[in-house]
Amino acid sequence: GENVEQHPSTLSVQEGDSAVIKCTYSDSASNYFPWYKQELGKGPQLIIDIRSNVGEKKDQRIAVTLNKTAKHFSLHITETQPEDSAVYFCAAQLDYKLSFGAGTTVTVRA
C-alpha cells in the first residue's frame, strides 16, 4: 500500500511569515494529493488539492507543489494569520484509498 511521510511534525511561525510542510509518498501510481486542515474539535477540511498531471496550484495564500519524479509534494502558506493555526494533513490517493501523513501542528504566533 501507499506510505506517506510528513514533516515537520510541529511548526511555529510568526504572524505574517510563511509556512512550508513537506510530504513524500512511496507509490508512483498515486494520482491525487489533497491537503486537509483540522481545527480543534472539528473534522478535517479540504483546503487545496492537486492531481498528478499538474505541478503547482495556488489558491490565495495557499499553494501546493508536486514533484512526481521525486515523489514529494509541499504545502506553502504565505502571510500566515492566527486562524491558520491548526493541524494539517497531507494525503495521497491510490485506487480508492487515501493514505494520510502523520500531521503537522502549525502554531502562528501573534
Add this chain to the structure above:
Amino acid sequence: DTEVTQTPKHLVMGMTNKKSLKCEQHMGHRAMYWYKQKAKKPPELMFVYSYEKLSINESVPSRFSPECPNSSLLNLHLHALQPEDSALYLCASSQDRQGGHSGANVLTFGAGSRLTVL
C-alpha cells in the same frame, strides 16, 4: 448543501452498552466512509460504502457494525466496545469510490462523534 452531519457530537458508553453513530449527507454522493481518529493521529479508514453496499472493511472488529439504510445515511452500530475504542469517529462522503470522472476522490468530512468508552 455541502455538509456532512454527524450525531451525536459526544457519546459516553459502558462496555456492555449498545449505541449508534449517525451520519447524513445531501450532496448526492454515492460513497460514504467511516474513519477512526485517535488524538494527534491521522484518520484511519474503517469502512467504505459504495452505492449503499459495503465495499471495503479494513479488518475492523465485529463490535463495530456499519449500516447504510439509503444513499444519504450511514450508521455505525457499537456493541461491547473496549476503552481503547475511545476516539473521534469521522464520517465522510465523496462523489463515488473511484473519484468520478476526475479520478480524484474528494472527501468531505463531518465534524465527528467523540466517543468515550468507560
